[in-house]
Amino acid sequence: MHRLLVAALLLAACRGDRAPAPTATKVLKDAGLDGPASRVSDVPALPRSDDGVAELHALDQRIEIAAEDTARLVGLLLERAAIRGHALDYERALAASAALVKELPRDVTALELRVKVLTAVHRFADARAAIAELAPLVFPVQLVELNVALDEATGQSARALEGRAKLAAEAPTPQMITLYAGALARAGKFDEALAQLPKAIAGAARINTPRGTNWLYFQWGLIYEAKGDLAIARDHYLAAYARMPGSLETVEHLAGALAATGDRERARRIVADAVADNPHPSLRALALELADKVEPSELALVTAEWESYVKALPEAFADHAARFYLGVGKNPTRALELARLNLANRDTLQARALVVDAALAAGDPAGACAVVEPLLAGGTKAERFSAWKALGACGRKGDAEKLARELGI
Numbered sequence: 001m002h003r004l005l006v007a008a009l010l011l012a013a014c015r016g017d018r019a020p021a022p023t024a025t026k027v028l029k030d031a032g033l034d035g036p037a038s039r040v041s042d043v044p045a046l047p048r049s050d051d052g053v054a055e056l057h058a059l060d061q062r063i064e065i066a067a068e069d070t071a072r073l074v075g076l077l078l079e080r081a082a083i084r085g086h087a088l089d090y091e092r093a094l095a096a097s098a099a100l101v102k103e104l105p106r107d108v109t110a111l112e113l114r115v116k117v118l119t120a121v122h123r124f125a126d127a128r129a130a131i132a133e134l135a136p137l138v139f140p141v142q143l144v145e146l147n148v149a150l151d152e153a154t155g156q157s158a159r160a161l162e163g164r165a166k167l168a169a170e171a172p173t174p175q176m177i178t179l180y181a182g183a184l185a186r187a188g189k190f191d192e193a194l195a196q197l198p199k200a201i202a203g204a205a206r207i208n209t210p211r212g213t214n215w216l217y218f219q220w221g222l223i224y225e226a227k228g229d230l231a232i233a234r235d236h237y238l239a240a241y242a243r244m245p246g247s248l249e250t251v252e253h254l255a256g257a258l259a260a261t262g263d264r265e266r267a268r269r270i271v272a273d274a275v276a277d278n279p280h281p282s283l284r285a286l287a288l289e290l291a292d293k294v295e296p297s298e299l300a301l302v303t304a305e306w307e308s309y310v311k312a313l314p315e316a317f318a319d320h321a322a323r324f325y326l327g328v329g330k331n332p333t334r335a336l337e338l339a340r341l342n343l344a345n346r347d348t349l350q351a352r353a354l355v356v357d358a359a360l361a362a363g364d365p366a367g368a369c370a371v372v373e374p375l376l377a378g379g380t381k382a383e384r385f386s387a388w389k390a391l392g393a394c395g396r397k398g399d400a401e402k403l404a405r406e407l408g409i
Contacts, residue, residue: 043217043239044201052210052244056083070100074113078120083211085248085280087309090316093117101130108137115146122315122345124154155347157187157378168196174204178219185226186349188378193223214244221253226380230260241270248280255286264290281305282320288328303329310338318342322354332361349375353383356390365393376403385409 059080066073074097081089097117100110111134118127127150131143148163150156161183168180177200184193197220204216221236234257240250251274258267268290275283284302288294306324309317319342325335336358343351352371359367368390375387376399384407391400 043235044204044220046204046213046216046239047206047208049208049210049213049243052214052242053246055210056080056244056246059083070096070103071109071113074100074117078116079211081120083244083247084278085282087312087317090117090121090313094121105133106137108134111137112146119146119149119153120316121313122153124150124315124346152183153346153348155349155351157183157349161187172199172203174200174207174216177203178216181223182219185223186380188380188384190223190227194227197223210244214240214247214250217243218247218250218253221257225253225257226382228381230257233257234261245273246277248274248278248282252282252286255290259290281309281324285324285328294328299328314341315345318345319351319354322358326358326361332358332363336362336364336367343371349379349383353379353386356386360386360389360393365390369394369396381407 059076063073063076063080066076074093077089077093077096080086081093094117097110097114100107101114104110111130115127115130115134118124118130131146131150134146135143144163145167148160148167151160151163164176164180164183168176177196181193181196181200184190184196200216200220204213207213207216217236217240221233221240224230224236225233234254237250237254237257240247241254244250251270255267255271258264258270268287271283271287271290275287281302284298285306288299288302302324306317306321306329310321318338322335322338322342325331325338329335336355339351339354339358343355352375355371356368356375359365359371372387372390375383379387384403388400388403388407388409391397391403
């Protein structure tokens with residue numbers, strides 16, 4: 001939410017046993033999203049898919065059934081963690097993958113799963129070590145995607161971009177092309193990123209699962225969000241939400257985009273439905289941000305839960321908790337601690353922008369400017385907007401004016 005509010009400022013400056021689950025159609029109707037939407041863009045029409053709510057409940061059941069099949073269990077836990085965001089799923093996947101590698105130390109599937117889990121929880125050095133164990137057992141081509149994902153996550157952007165380009169050329173699936181487009185957008189190459197989308201859309205005609213279509217719409221929305229086109233991003237997030245309302249990231253970005261484009265009430269309805277289904281601290285914090293009045297007791301509970309997430313998996317959740325403290329958590333000192341922890345683990349442009357925002361909020365402009373330099377040359381518009389604020393705060397007037405011209409401020 002905090003990232004989208006920054007983007008909105010830039011836009012303004014620029015001018016088992018349970019009750020029957022509701023279907024995705026009912027979720028959309030309750031949120032007021034089943035009628036004509038106010039749209040500014042034509043969102044590509046992907047094939048119809050099965051109900052996303054039912055699909056998520058089916059995933060829960062598959063996880064229960066897979067309890068004795070460790071390799072299958074790890075993959076399913078990672079899938080649900082990516083959708084729901086629960087620390088417990090990541091912890092279970094971490095423990096199960098460690099046990100699997102201990103039992104089968106030279107098994108390719110076990111080691112590949114271990115790399116993916118370690119990458120997902122941001123234990124990047126351990127993931128590199130696991131790749132080193134895997135390398136003698138496979139052809140080099142089998143390591144490319146694992147290494148590219150790590151390069152992206154740790155700020156090796158030039159190498160990651162080269163890897164994404166190679167993967168998209170060699171296996172031009174909608175997913176690979178979309179990942180390449182996303183890498184271009186994160187590097188600030190927005191025209192090149194958007195030029196990839198027609199190729200991804202053309203190849204998506206056979207993707208008809210709730211998760212597959214949700215993922216594509218969401219990733220395309222991220223590209224437009226990075227460019228600063230929040231209304232177009234919102235429309236793609238709406239399409240993603242329609243396919244899988246239970247996706248945590250989709251709800252976060254959709255609610256933020258709706259609020260930033262003037263539809264705060266609809267954002268509230270969506271978040272209220274999401275919290276009822278999944279009381280994740282990120283969603284509960286978002287509900288507080290959108291509320292007219294913050295209840296201190298609820299804020300205390302959300303704060304405690306974020307701290308429990310950070311304690312359990314500090315590398316994975318430091319950045320999320322930092323954004324909470326920058327927003328409704330209102331503790332910029334704690335936000336800065338967590339943002340610096342995140343940056344020490346992954347020197348990405350996004351991590352630097354988070355330190356910049358936290359340092360400025362904590363009254364430390366020198367700390368903001370100490371990490372700002374790479375943001376002057378690349379990154380999303382919101383990240384560069386943060387850099388512009390930092391330059392002004394620490395007296396670099398000439399650099400601030402130059403960046404303002406580039407941003408159109």
